[in-house]
Amino acid sequence: MKAINVGLLGIGTVGGGTFNVLKRNEEEITRRAGRSIRITTVADKNLELARKVAGPGVKVTDDAFAVVADPDIDIVVELIGGYGVARQLVLAAIDNGKHVVTANKALLAVHGNEIFEAAQKRGVMVAFEAAVAGGIPIIKALREGLSANRIEWIAGIINGTTNFILSEMRDKGLPFAEVLKEAQALGYAEADPTFDIEGHDAAHKATIMSAIAFGVPMQFEAAHIEGITCLDSVDIAYAEQLGYRIKLLGIARMREEGIELRVHPTLVPGKRLLANVEGAMNAVLVQADAVGATLYYGKGAGAEPTASAVIADLVDVTRLHTADPEHRVPHLAFQPDQVRDLKVLPISEIITSYYLRMRVDDKPGVLADITRILADSGLSIEALIQKEAAEGEAQTDIIMLTHKTVEKNADAALALIEALPVVRGRVTRIRMENLQ
Amino acid sequence: MKAINVGLLGIGTVGGGTFNVLKRNEEEITRRAGRSIRITTVADKNLELARKVAGPGVKVTDDAFAVVADPDIDIVVELIGGYGVARQLVLAAIDNGKHVVTANKALLAVHGNEIFEAAQKRGVMVAFEAAVAGGIPIIKALREGLSANRIEWIAGIINGTTNFILSEMRDKGLPFAEVLKEAQALGYAEADPTFDIEGHDAAHKATIMSAIAFGVPMQFEAAHIEGITCLDSVDIAYAEQLGYRIKLLGIARMREEGIELRVHPTLVPGKRLLANVEGAMNAVLVQADAVGATLYYGKGAGAEPTASAVIADLVDVTRLHTADPEHRVPHLAFQPDQVRDLKVLPISEIITSYYLRMRVDDKPGVLADITRILADSGLSIEALIQKEAAEGEAQTDIIMLTHKTVEKNADAALALIEALPVVRGRVTRIRMENLQ
Secondary structure, three states, X not given: OOOEEEEXXXXXXXXXXXXXXXXXXXXXXXXXXXXXXXXXXXXXXXXXXXXXXXXXXXXXXXXXHHHHHOOOOOEXXXXXXXXXXXXXXXXXXXXXXXXXXXXXXXXXXXXXXXXXXXXXXXXXXXXXXXXXXXXXXXXXXXXXHOOOOOEEEEEEEOOHHHHHHHHHHHHHOOOHHHHHHHHHHHOOOOOOOHHHHOOHHHHHHHHHHHHHHHOOOOOHHHOEEOOOOOOOHHHHHHHHHOOEEEEEEEEEEXXXXXXXXXXXXXXXXXOOHHHHOOOOEEEEEEEEOOOEEEEEEEEOOOHHHHHHHHHHHXXXXXXXXXXXXXXXXXXXXXXXXXXXXXXXXXXXXXXXXXXXEEEEEOOOOHHHHHHHHHHHXXXXXXXXXXOOOXXXXXXXXXXXXXXXXXXXXXXXXXXXXXXXXXXXXXEEEEEEOOOO | OOOXXXXXXXXXXXXXXXXXXXXXXHHHHHHHHOOOEEEEEEEOOOHHXXXXXXXXXXXXXXXXXXXXXXXXXXXXXXXXXXXXXXHHHHHHHHHOOOEXXXXXXXXXXXXXXXXXXXXXXXXXXXXXXXXXXXXXXHHHHHHHHOOOOOEEEEEEXXXXXXXXXXXXXXXHOOOHHHHHHHHHHHOOXXXXXXXXXXXXXXXXXXXXXXXXXXXXXXXXXXXXXXXXXXXXXXXXXXXXHOOEEEEEEEEEEEEOOEEEEXXXXXXXXXXXXXXXXXXXXXXXXXXXXXXXXXXXXXXXXXXXHHHHHHHHHHHHHHHHOOOOHHXXXXXXXXXXXXXXXXXXXXXXXXXXXEEEEEEEEOOOOHHHHHHHHHHHOOOOEEEEEEOOOOXXXXXXXXXXXXXXXXXXXXXXXXXXXXXXXXXXXXXXXXXXXXXX
């Protein structure tokens, strides 16, 4: 059978990995796909690098728009990133009837609705396994493997940089800033780490998962996003004492009135597998009504793990691209006319439990005042530690775990607690998920 | 679009679950599949039960052969189990041009080569996600999600009964026989538990995974199978002291000279996620060259988890059944003409490391004699515990962990050790996998 011709846009880390894996496993991949898949053209601004990576026999150009218009190209792989020129190129490729494979989570989370609508109209496939959790086939699991289920919620460690930093903070008891430097030195964090540590990357991925899990549009702009920069290592230590670990989770939950879509540091019971996902590894826990909980674990980034996902998509598209669109899996798991217009709930409406730490005057009645406020707000306490005041200090820490409540209740209760004269400064609050 | 008509053979636990989930999630499933999937006919010897489960509007018969010949049926779901009549029915369904979805691991492991060849010739799909690890979409991950990779090995906890028993033995320090009774009372083990506790069920599943991971034929008859009935709780305790847990693993490993295919109790480092899969849960760890290690975790049995996999297959078949066979994923992941005739290696040729426990006379020089034999056999020691002899006893235990070797080396060394007059009885040997 005729070989499939691929045009690759962007020859960075993942592009290089895709070349390497396609070449090294050419035989294995062809044995599966039934035909040869070859990168015939590469577009990159850095022509020298592109020539070096691509090797002889591959056309190299700095004109990506020529590649997406090339009639000899069957599938365009977009590895440029961002949503400027990448968006134009993907839309142009679709317009030209090309199938697209992309690892670009930002593009899909922000412009996915537009892109998938265009692809639907033009009858082409847009595959994006590499956009979430690198080499873990989580998109396929959500979209196809769990298609019998109502998916109830997803909680994922979907950013390796932040998981590495949190693991190190916990293991070594070091503050965030110090561990960030170590992560940068080791290549786990970028020179400008904002995108990862502020939670934006995880929010892009959670947005994509929410769409294919629940059959709703991409709503990145409505996601609630908190990163790990304000996390104090004292809270990691207290959480540990209480049997919990703190992870940056991307959470999407389906409720009748809307969906929760949020990224924030989260206490997780230490016994859960998710709590034991260490270093730069990723894992996604999915709760669904028929199958119950399933978990998917692996490397969420890196040249070859991401290439693994890109190539799996190439094999999928290779098999199906000449078939009738009705035989394909819908881009976003649900038939395009079956997407529900269910909105993301404001953060004040989410339901969760909390870890609270407050600095209080060390005198009788303080705890009674605080617990009275919590009780009046319907916030019940699951566990409590009151530290003995250190020698010569007039203040001490109270740490509490609460049961579930609507966040606006917690907001109101904490405002009252912070207004108490015996409570010093802001209450530290970290959300907590039982994951059961 | 026209509804898909399904004929269901066998209305036991999974059949009932399939009915329930299809009904409860009808809307969700149709939103994904693009058309309605409905069970129109049920065949079971127990007509009364079948009528009760199926409810009104579903044809009920005790003649399964009539169902697989019914021109109105698009897909046959085989949930009878075993390889007697189930084999005849599946082959007859294929012969009649029906697509088949089956949860029958025994049938596929033993007669899979015949069945897939027939399906290939007739151009029909045979889907079997439910045959391995219940609701975990591991077949889809191996067959499609990891298609870029050379899969190196798979290690799975793929039998819930034995994992439950091993978890309880460890947690409560109880002997096998006692925990088995508890498992039976709780419904985690059958009245005749042989099939599970002797490792046959896990071996069926490991066989199926080896075929789709490596592109080799099903070779169940060559699998090495050991169950957990001879496992002593003292070894679980010693393993724990050494930082390991004992799990019944199904292992398939690709080597140039052949494949390893084996089921046996295995020491696993306690820190690995796989070691922390407790109770009746399943998990499969897959090592592949591009993506590295990925792990898939969830419920491996039960009505609705298994139904989740059966229905996911129904959705897949619904999408693709009218498409050209060339557009389908090959039954066994590799194109049928690309299956390699790679044999299962005899157990003496596997490469692994060992936990050894031996009862020895408590006198000087014993350890030197034993370690000399091991050194001469090229078996190096990773860790060693020599227990102090109990008050008034003339014998004591030596426990060792070895580095990797070919099993026949270990056989030879242990024969020499057992022949030493200071060594009492047989040496207890449990294989150990580092899983890295």
